[in-house]
Amino acid sequence: MKEILSNKPKKVILLGNEAIVRGALEAGVNFVSTFPGTPASEIGDTFAALKIKNQISKIKNNFYFEYSTNEKVALEAAAGAAFSGLKSLVAMKHFGLNVASDALLPVVYTGVEGAMVVVVADDPGCWSSAQTEQDTRYYAEMAHLPMLEPSNPQECKDFTKLAFEISEKFKIPVMVRTTIRVAHQSAPVLIGKIANRKSPILKITRGRFSTMPPRVLEMKKELLEKLEKIRKFSDGSKLNQIIHYPLSNIQYPKFGVIASGISYLYVMEAVKELGLKLPVLKLGFTYPLPEKTIRDFIKNFKKVLVVEELEPFLEVQVRAAAKDVNPKLEIFGSPPKFSNEKFRRAGSLPKIGELKPEYVLEAISEISKRKSQFNFKTHQQNFQKLNLIERFPNLCPGCPYWVVFSVLKEAAPKNTIFGGDIGCYMLAGCPPHNIQDWLISMGSSIGVAHGISKIQYPKSNIQNPKVITIIGDSTFFHAGIPALINTVFNKSNPLIIILDNSTTGMTGHQPHPGVGKTGQGEETRPIKIEDIVSACGVKNLKIVDSMRREDLIKTIKEFLEKKEVSVIIARSPCIFIKS
């Protein structure tokens, strides 16, 4: 904490996420909102700690911080601040952007008055993510949202600061996109000065931020014009640079590499390991892509390798550019067709899971014909012969969910269908519990349960299964409420168990609307889940202590017979909550 607040230029050890916070402070951020999600969680947590634990009132009073109800609301709040001439930052994990995208796309059209930075963290390899292996970069293209991609903590700080500058200059939201190995990478960072607070200016003139036809199409025109200016900026930006030049110094002048984000670090490591001097085009500003820079780079090569994690986002653009400037160019990267083999052809990179430095080394070695001293393939084959135990994450010892899960197994009939949702309790899907039949996204336990409950099987065929879903308190506030209203409105009868442990457990115990404390530690009126459930029109509602087995069993059995939707609020605090 002391280090991140230092106001003297010096080197401090920062995690990528902490460096983003530092970059925002150096840019003079006024307004921060987020919904916790790993690998982005430490961004909000660090801002929260700065508000609650730090003693330096000057920095503390510089900005406002909140944990919002969900990512869409967080983004809207940040937009409101940026409409009012302030500098705002909103942070989320990749799936959060799916939720927020509905508001994001029009805000790129309207633009902002102050500055607005959207930080999104992807999770290649799904280390902390249940849903999909999503590549957020496509959102930049779809939304026409300028995007910067840092590769290390120093760049996390510098790029965030720059994102504010670009946003302020072009009056457009700017995305900083990281991946898990950037967000959770630590290294020494040279810090600068923390900026002073900016005052709000009232420039919300009538209609200025309204996207209504016919104005919406004019806005689109203005946006596209803006983007051409930003593309020029991107083409001239130091964020896009060629490493290992001049050409005279190069051993393999016919082969170049293009990379961005963490992939760039793996390329540099591979090149070092192989003792090669290859020209590498490092892209830090990846939307709008610096087309001229890319064309100039690829025009004299015979072969180019595009190193990127997840989807061939850059590669497709490079292929398009090559058609004009170098049609004979051989382009390596993602395998052209999916195959189970990691290396379908020499020089290609895997399509599933995160990239690793040795994969990049292999690909470069194959294309450049420079042999690696270490035989990775044999090593990997030997490794695969080992007998490894498989571990699943566990609920903490003493967690009330142990009781709830065991009760569910005992009380529910054999053919019950169990819905899961996002939170610690998704471990219901792991051994030894194994009570989860679907897990999709925040709040979907209830939405899907309604759909399944509506299905009527022909009586002679099978007995209609019971449907039980579990959803956590924070997730219920986030996206469960509209789905609950739908079950009442459209008359289905799942049993919904809301696990209320008074915190957002999985991501690091952040407060939510039911807790009575805001992200910056102020008292606020706790919103009672039972009040919401009743107000949605649910008649069968009981609050049960999660640790009381008999009460739970009795209530579950009783509610499973109901013809209308029923809700049990199973309440017992997370063991990490200090009473």
Add this chain to the structure above:
Amino acid sequence: MTKILNSRQKDFNIVIVGTGGQGLITLLKILAEAAMLRGFSFKTSELHGLSQRGGSVECHLRFGKEIHSPLVMAGKADLLFALEQNEALRACYYGSKEKTTFLVNKFSVFSAGSSGEVLSVDKISKALKKFSKKLILLDAADSVKKETGAVISAGIYMLGYAVFNNLIPLSSDLVLEAIVKTVPEKYSELNKKVFKLPLKVQ
């Protein structure tokens, strides 16, 4: 006594493995701090979130003259700390006969939800030999408990062992300074004591 990385070996690669809750991130932070104090370029990689809860955990630290990747390449670890013996096996991915020293804590975690065959220390050692230049098995938890009564800090004990046996190019003074900077003040003395224990036990 500061050891300099020899000129042939540019980078030093450490992988720390264990199961969630064993203090891997603290160990990583101490090592990073020591690398910082020594003036090395370094990178770490850690994992947060659900992966911590009793699952396999893996952290990386690389230091040297100019470090790019936070991840150690397959077979390229110089030193491997395994705080749990079954995880040592998983860490073989980073080990090789050419360069890797395995420092393994004789301690086994097999919790609800784990599956597969639990191997004896002998069997694990046999497998590890194919991926290591040197294999050292320690009874870290036992030694710490016997000498201090504490049931934790196995990682700090192993760190002490590595430093005092020249398995890591960082001096004991630097690492002690890093311990003081990293762990909360009230645990500082205990950790310093545990760090120095391997000197006594030998």
